[in-house]
Amino acid sequence: MTTTLLVLVGSTVIVLIRSYQGMASPLPALSYLVCREETIAARNRVASPRIVNIHDLRRIAQRRLPQVVFDYLDGGADGEITLRQNCRAFDEITFRPRQAIDVTPCDLRTQVLGKEIAFPALLAPVGYSRLMHPGGEIAAAGAAGYAGTGYILSTISGHKLENVKAGTRGPVWYQLYLVGGRDVAEGAIERARNAGFSALVITIDTPVAGMRERDPRNGMKELLAGNLFAKLPFVAQLLSRPGWLASFLLDGGVPQLENIVVPGQGPMPLIDVTSALSRAVVTWADLRWIRESWPGPIVIKGVLTGEDARRAVDEGAAAIVVSNHGGRQLDGVSPTIKVLPEIVAAVKGETEVLMDGGVRRGSDIVKAICLGARAVLVGRAYAYGLAAAGHAGVTRALEILREDVDRTLRLLGCQTIAGLDSSYVSYPRDWNTTR
Numbered sequence: 001m002t003t004t005l006l007v008l009v010g011s012t013v014i015v016l017i018r019s020y021q022g023m024a025s026p027l028p029a030l031s032y033l034v035c036r037e038e039t040i041a042a043r044n045r046v047a048s049p050r051i052v053n054i055h056d057l058r059r060i061a062q063r064r065l066p067q068v069v070f071d072y073l074d075g076g077a078d079g080e081i082t083l084r085q086n087c088r089a090f091d092e093i094t095f096r097p098r099q100a101i102d103v104t105p106c107d108l109r110t111q112v113l114g115k116e117i118a119f120p121a122l123l124a125p126v127g128y129s130r131l132m133h134p135g136g137e138i139a140a141a142g143a144a145g146y147a148g149t150g151y152i153l154s155t156i157s158g159h160k161l162e163n164v165k166a167g168t169r170g171p172v173w174y175q176l177y178l179v180g181g182r183d184v185a186e187g188a189i190e191r192a193r194n195a196g197f198s199a200l201v202i203t204i205d206t207p208v209a210g211m212r213e214r215d216p217r218n219g220m221k222e223l224l225a226g227n228l229f230a231k232l233p234f235v236a237q238l239l240s241r242p243g244w245l246a247s248f249l250l251d252g253g254v255p256q257l258e259n260i261v262v263p264g265q266g267p268m269p270l271i272d273v274t275s276a277l278s279r280a281v282v283t284w285a286d287l288r289w290i291r292e293s294w295p296g297p298i299v300i301k302g303v304l305t306g307e308d309a310r311r312a313v314d315e316g317a318a319a320i321v322v323s324n325h326g327g328r329q330l331d332g333v334s335p336t337i338k339v340l341p342e343i344v345a346a347v348k349g350e351t352e353v354l355m356d357g358g359v360r361r362g363s364d365i366v367k368a369i370c371l372g373a374r375a376v377l378v379g380r381a382y383a384y385g386l387a388a389a390g391h392a393g394v395t396r397a398l399e400i401l402r403e404d405v406d407r408t409l410r411l412l413g414c415q416t417i418a419g420l421d422s423s424y425v426s427y428p429r430d431w432n433t434t435r
């Protein structure tokens with residue numbers, strides 16, 4: 001039985017209570033109207049001059065999302081030391097500009113895995129994106145394509161991978177977790193191959209989920225999977241964000257994991273990240289069968305040492321991502337920008353090196369390129385935009401980063417991304433040591 005209590009406030013429909021049993025939204029016309037109004041409002045919400053940088057988008061995201069969803073996106077593991085240091089470590093790098101150079105036009109393009117992207121940033125896999133905005137992965141991938149760059153789809157996704165691919169003109173990669181086991185993973189790999197995904201990303205830093213302390217406090221597990229009574233203590237935070245709640249309910253409530261299809265059962269219901277990752281450990285040995293199922297390029301994400309970087313090269317990785325999962329896994333590991341020089345030295349140019357973690361400005365992107373990264377992945381920087389305004393918000397986030405990169409390059413007196421090297425920066429000498 002479906003019970004819906006609607007309260008109309010001005011032109012906004014606020015759905016306060018709706019319990020349902022797996023039915024599609026009974027309000028398609030209303031849903032359409034709300035979405036349409038939402039699209040126009042969304043563009044205004046993130047327009048300049050109100051939104052000037054990524055921190056502005058974060059503020060809007062915080063205002064729109066219930067605390068449980070905002071903290072899931074914003075938070076990190078344990079004391080959040082690595083989360084903070086990922087950002088702060090960029091401040092330890094200073095630029096060494098060349099003045100009085102004519103830098104028009106500036107060329108921001110680069111090649112990643114043989115494909116050209118318009119500027120050196122791709123969208124990192126971000127699980128549960130459909131909770132941040134109903135457009136979720138489709139909106140983010142579409143905005144990436146619009147900006148001329150690529151999108152990496154997480155296994156923990158609410159939209160079908162075929163629809164995500166169809167929704168963008170940019171390259172898309174599939175990020176694999178072994179949630180559900182090998183058969184389920186092989187099914188997803190086959191679908192990704194048929195849909196035209198161009199690389200497979202294996203995340204290796206999640207033998208279990210990190211302890212993200214904000215999640216249990218906010219009732220993440222109860223809200224996603226608990227029974228109605230278990231949810232009750234946490235419902236007030238949802239009611240305090242009526243705009244988000246309306247779009248969430250019109251979208252059908254908690255989405256299914258459309259790309260984790262259990263044979264004979266269908267898509268897995270959404271579970272919290274701790275439960276999901278407790279069954280998802282991947283080892284170097286798994287790469288053998290994964291390689292048999294996926295003939296294309298494999299990217300290893302979560303490398304933090306020269307030793308693991310060498311291992312990834314030896315296993316045939318086409319690229320590695322220097323990543324600590326945005327400070328969400330093992331707290332107390334090094335900020336990623338700090339280990340980048342060690343890893344670049346270890347791989348000796350035998351594979352492409354990408355990095356992520358703490359990128360909030362275009363100048364951070366330029367610093368990473370100077371230290372040897374081919375490109376960066378951005379996670380929260382675009383997810384704040386997604387939460388703030390769906391497709392329009394991600395588009396705005398990428399526009400901000402792109403303009404930042406362009407301006408930074410001009411101020412540095414460097415005309416191309418390919419022309420950047422370590423001579424354009426100073427950074428602490430001990431970043432080059434291997435231990």
Ligand SMILES: Cc1cc2nc3c(=O)[nH]c(=O)nc-3n(C[C@H](O)[C@H](O)[C@H](O)COP(=O)(O)O)c2cc1C
Binds near residue numbers: 128323325358377
């Ligand atoms: C909300 C959220 C969900 C994430 N989900 C995944 C995921 O499903 N798979 C994965 O490999 N990494 C995941 N990550 C890590 C990102 O891919 C990326 O490594 C990290 O966000 C980079 O740090 P940044 O957010 O500071 O840019 C997630 C990160 C966030 C913030």
